[in-house]
Amino acid sequence: GENVEQHPSTLSVQEGDSAVIKCTYSDSASNYFPWYKQELGKRPQLIIDIRSNVGEKKDQRIAVTLNKTAKHFSLHITETQPEDSAVYFCAASIGDDKIIFGKGTRLHILP
Amino acid sequence: DGGITQSPKYLFRKEGQNVTLSCEQNLNHDAMYWYRQDPGQGLRLIYYSQIVNDFQKGDIAEGYSVSREKKESFPLTVTSAQKNPTAFYLCASTATGASLQYFGPGTRLTVT
Numbered sequence: 001g002e003n004v005e006q007h008p009s010t011l012s013v014q015e016g017d018s019a020v021i022k023c024t025y026s027d028s029a030s031n032y033f034p035w036y037k038q039e040l041g042k043r044p045q046l047i048i049d050i051r052s053n054v055g056e057k058k059d060q061r062i063a064v065t066l067n068k069t070a071k072h073f074s075l076h077i078t079e080t081q082p083e084d085s086a087v088y089f090c091a092a093s094i095g096d097d098k099i100i101f102g103k104g105t106r107l108h109i110l111p
Numbered sequence: 112d113g114g115i116t117q118s119p120k121y122l123f124r125k126e127g128q129n130v131t132l133s134c135e136q137n138l139n140h141d142a143m144y145w146y147r148q149d150p151g152q153g154l155r156l157i158y159y160s161q162i163v164n165d166f167q168k169g170d171i172a173e174g175y176s177v178s179r180e181k182k183e184s185f186p187l188t189v190t191s192a193q194k195n196p197t198a199f200y201l202c203a204s205t206a207t208g209a210s211l212q213y214f215g216p217g218t219r220l221t222v223t
Contacts, residue, residue, distance in 0.1 A: 001170075009151070032209055043201065043214040044154070089153060093209035097142065097161055098169070103153035 002027045002094050006102025014110050019080055021105045023090035024072040032093035033066060033073050037086045044089060085109045117202050117215035124222050132187045132218045134202030142208055143185035147171060148199040160185055189220065196222045
């Protein structure tokens with residue numbers, strides 16, 4: 001079946017450095033790729049999303065890149081801050097009515 | 112105040128009992144979803160509904176049931192047939208299908 005693989009499962013970076021999380025997807029028809037941030041005990045919140053007709057999207061310190069040929073997309077966080085510590089999920093659309101999530105990356109920002 | 116709500120926040124049940132989790136939205140969204148979250152497993156889709164009176168099984172529907180009698184409401188019943196029901200349950204809604212999903216605050220169910 002369709003799946004989304006996400007790496008790494010845990011990532012520690014020094015405050016101020018950049019963090020990169022990578023995902024691959026299996027369904028070549030996927031056309032919507034959101035990224036969610038989830039703080040401990042809270043609901044996931046969308047931080048950025050991209051559609052398949054765009055290769056890159058940026059919002060302040062956060063950017064997402066998409067390579068449709070290789071079926072992978074990445075989240076880039078620059079100038080990391082303590083409040084960036086959380087679990088991040090990538091996802092990909094399956095058909096027109098649902099999305100499938102990766103297993104998450106726990107990001108630790110070290111002081 | 113628009114949004115998606117779930118109740119209760121914490122729920123405790125004895126093994127063998129059915130339990131129903133509430134999910135309500137006033138965003139006028141057509142589609143609603145139930146996910147289960149376990150540590151290290153991400154979000155796994157249980158059931159989803161695109162329109163009233165219609166719903167589809169997700170990847171882990173066994174031991175769960177849903178109804179969609181109203182556009183605003185999509186309750187999830189965890190039955191005694193669910194072998195490992197203790198988990199964090201998240202409800203979400205979207206305006207149309209595979210697009211931006213808005214999540215509720217979640218219900219943490221503990222079955223002992």
